Every structure is written in C-alpha cells, then in structure tokens.
Amino acid sequence: MSVALMLAAALAVAPGCDLEAPDGQAGCAREAVDQLPVNALQAVGTHNSYKLAIPPPEMALLRAMAPEQAQALDYAHAPLSVQLAAGARQLEIDVLNDPDPGRYARPLGLRMTQGAAAYDTAPLTGPGLKVLHVQDIDYRSSCPLFTGCLAEVAAWSKANPDHVPLLILLNLKEGQALPAPGAVTPAPFDAAAMETVDAEIRSVFAPEALITPDDVQGDHPTLR
Template sequence: MRLITCVGLLLVLPAIALIAKKEDLPINQIQVIGSHNSYKQAINPALFNVLKAQDTVAANSLDYDHIPMPEQLEMGLRNLEIDVYADAKGGKYAHPAGFERVKGQPAFDKDGEMEKPGFKVLHVPDLDFRSSALTLASALQQLRKWSEANPEHSPVFITLEVKDDSIKRKGFTQPEMFTGKTFD
C-alpha cells in the first residue's frame, strides 16, 4: 500500500505544481502538498531501540524521516515546515544526550555548524536531532540554491515553528526561551 501511495504521489505532485504555475492563481487560491518536519532524518537505530524500550508509543511517533528538502521540492512539494531552536551563543545543541545514552553513533555535525551561534534546526533536542539542515541558515541556503536553479517554480510556502519546549530530566538540554530580543 505504501508503494502505491508513493507512486501515486510521484505522478500527481508535478501536475499540481504545474497547475498552480500555469493558471497564475492568486496566492490564496493555491493548494499545495507539503511535509512536516521537512528536514528530519532518522534517529540512529541503536538510540531508537533504547527509546522504544522505554516508551514504544512515543518512539513510534518519531519513527520517520524525509529526503532532503531540495529533493522534496523536485518531487513537487511546495510547503515545508522547519522547527527552529534559538542558540545565541552557539554550542547549546552540539552534544546531544543521546550520544551519552548510546555510544558509537555516527557523528551528526561533521562541519561544526552546531557550535556556531544562530537558530538550529532539529525535532527534539538530545533525542531526535539528526537533520538535513542543522541550522536555519543552511536550510535557507539549500532552498535559495534550489530556487535559483528553478527560476520558474511555483510558490513555496515555508512554515517556521519556533520551539523552546524541553525534556524535564537531568542531563537534557534546556532550550533558550524565545523572547522579543531573540528576533532582533
């Protein structure tokens, strides 16, 4: 069934993008298909198994991933949702607690992006932190590059979800709270 759905989407999505472009519709009349947590990559299997042993329902709700955002746009998706966490000083999310819970996981930030100040893109600090764009800046760069390579594309809607919720347990990262100053 999943295969049929995927094949159906592959056939329909480009047509939807063409319709939106072809008819020159007002923006409030365009309908699009998109993804939620568009940046999300799978949790490392060993860490996922630890989470699943503790809470199967919660773990199963995290058991998905997406292809990189530019590839989603190539498929015709035109709505992307990106979660952002504030990190004014840098490094707040660079050392997820999940690495302490399960040793030997592959690195997730080979270029040190998480050490730099700026908004970070991740789903759940310490547990579901793998992303095809670790920072908002890199996410926007990916989207700009795709847009420049496809200058005739239909509108792409980006939803930013600012997040500062946390796991209230010892050893877990406590996110920066968003304030008016955060957006300055």
C-alpha cells in the same frame, strides 16, 4: 509559535499567455498563478521536512524508555532540494533559538547510547538559529543551521525559476527540557530572537524573492 515564509519565483512572463488555459510555455503558468490570491493556492508538502532518521542504537534505547514516542519519531525525509524536485511546494522547519552557541551541541541521545552512529555536531557549536526536531533525542537534521536550510531552498529556486510560490512554515520551538538529567531547555524566542529570524531570512533571500505581509496587504487597511 508558528510563522509562515513565502518565496516567490523570479521569471519574466511570456507574452500572450492565456490565463484560462495556460499552454505550458515558460512563464505562462507563472502568469496564470500570479492572478490567484495567495489563499487560493494549494500545495503538497512535508512536516519536519529536515528530519533525518534516528539511528537503530538510539532508537532501541528510546523504544525501551518511551515506546509510543519512539514509534511517533520513527521516520525521516530526503534533503529539502530532493523533496522540492519531487514536487513538494510546502516545507515545515523547526527553528530553535541559540543565543549562547553550543546549547544543542551535546545531545543526550548521542552521549547515552553505546555504539551511537556518528553525527557532526560542529554546526551546532557556532552562532545562528538551529534546526532540529526534539533536542537531545531527535536532533539529526539534513540542515542543522537555519540559514543552511534556506540556502538549499534558494539554490533550488534559482535553478527552477518557474516554480509556484513555496510556502515554508516555521515552528519556533520553545518549551521544557526532557525529564532526564543533563537535558537541555530550549531558549525562548524573545524580541531579539525574532529579529534574528528576520535577519537570517533576509541574509539568504533578496526582497524580490519573498512574499511579505506588506506585499499581500497592498493598499488595504488590514491583511484581512
């Protein structure tokens, strides 16, 4: 299940901006972009933007068990703020529901691998939506809490107020447990979980920092 979150910058527009040839002064590019419909914006972005590398001991075990899957998971990204500073304007975040906190706090990869690299699972024991790629085997995240990821983006946005809208794709992960004893099944996203997604987003971002479907629809009868 995927949804999209758009974040708006907050900057006063420079007077006298030439919308056909923005001159680069503070606010001018922003005003030019503001004249475009949302579907006219294009952005460079990353997938699984929060993902950290699987450490060598765990990767070696995974390669022995599932070499093709291991190859597909052998990559990582810098922290979200570093990606944004490098020019990324689209991020993708996998979100897992955790109604009974601690569901993802004892990953199999960490328990099964001799000499596994240390990883602080404390954030996974408390309440809140969690951010990780594949429970049990690809669980290392630069921001394991959804609100932590959002707070990092919010801090970057505040420090760089003249940015174009940021598109954040949310993959609300459900599905099956891995075929291994002790593997964890992701919790489903029911109506209560969807309310939690909305609440956590709004706990970090003020209404004026978000572009919502109502904003896009305006006075039109539908979003189309």
